[in-house]
Amino acid sequence: MPSTPSMSPADAPRRANRSPVLRGLARGGYVASGVLHLLLGWLAVRLALGSSGGSADQQGALKELAAAPGGALLLWLTAAGFAALALWQLTEALVGVPGADTAKQVGSRVKAGAKAVLYGVLAGTAVGVATGASGGGSSEEGVTADLLAAPAGRWLVAAVGAVVVGVGVFHVVKGWRRTFLDDLRGTGGGAVGQAVVRLGQVGYAAKGVALAVVGGLFVAAAVTADPQKAGGLDDALRTIRDQPFGTALLIVTGVGIAAYGVYSFARARYARM
Structure with missing residues (x-):
């Protein structure tokens, strides 16, 4: 056999x-x-x-x-x-x-x-x-408190923040340079439509800004050794709102995040798999 x-x-x-x-x-x-x-x-x-x-x-x-x-x-x-x-x-x-x-x-x-x-x-x-x-409750604050209590805890929290900031910058660059098209079947605006390209550009940029602010909050928690300063997306959006012209900035960010949502529908069809 x-x-x-x-x-x-x-x-x-x-x-x-x-x-x-x-x-x-x-x-x-x-x-x-x-x-x-x-x-x-x-x-x-x-x-x-x-x-x-x-x-x-x-x-x-x-x-x-x-x-x-x-x-x-x-x-x-x-x-x-x-x-x-x-x-x-x-x-x-x-x-x-x-x-x-x-x-x-x-x-x-x-x-x-x-x-x-x-x-x-x-x-x-x-x-x-x-x-x-x-x-x-805020899981981010709890995790940050645990990290701060560890040896070299402030450096660990700062490293987490730096990584998240880096991911945010990566998203912004990915939107600006349109490299997200590499994730789709066919590249270039003609392959998927200019509307999808624009939605991806705006969406990745807005999501990247929000992530960068989240990372910044972790860095602030590391610098001050205060876990209360760490936060997730909700805290990041509130931080944007509290800046000069924050209402307009947050509306633009929200519209951009929604644009990423619409782009995700197109990605469901065109994603390379």
Whole structure:
């Protein structure tokens, strides 16, 4: 009898990576991201106009979704989409990113792994809101307090802040230079439409600014050794609002985040997979 070929450890993630079902579900994750960013944009604009209800962050956006008609079902669909996208990114981290140069594979795999963690956290947050298990309080402040209590804690918090600032700057540059088109099937405005290009440019820039402010808050917490100064997206948006011309700046940021949401719908169709 012919022997059955042995399966290497990479076979399972490679087969999952090539699965049309997983690819379709992962595209649904980009739709979920679009919905989330549209709600985040709305919350930012509402915050700029003086609303004090709810938090303008991912959890607040998911709670807004839960309050919509059919919200429970929408939350579970959102969680499933993010979970599928996390699994998809995990397979790319394990077996490699198609289209990436050999010299860039290590960096591409690290990015895919980081995205897998991010989407996994979003899936967990959606499940927490759907089941009523989401807690209150600022997790950023708690994590920062723990880090500050560790040896070289202030340097660790500063490093976290610097990384987040770097990610924010990366988003702004990615929008400005339109390198996000590399993530889509075909490159150039003609391949996906100029509207998608403009939405991506505005969306990446706005998201990058918000992330840079989040990172700045962590750096401020490190400099002052005060975990209360650290914060997430809600704190970052409130910081923007409190600047000179902050209302206008926050409205522009909110519209930009919403633009990223619309871009995510296009990405669900055109993403390279």
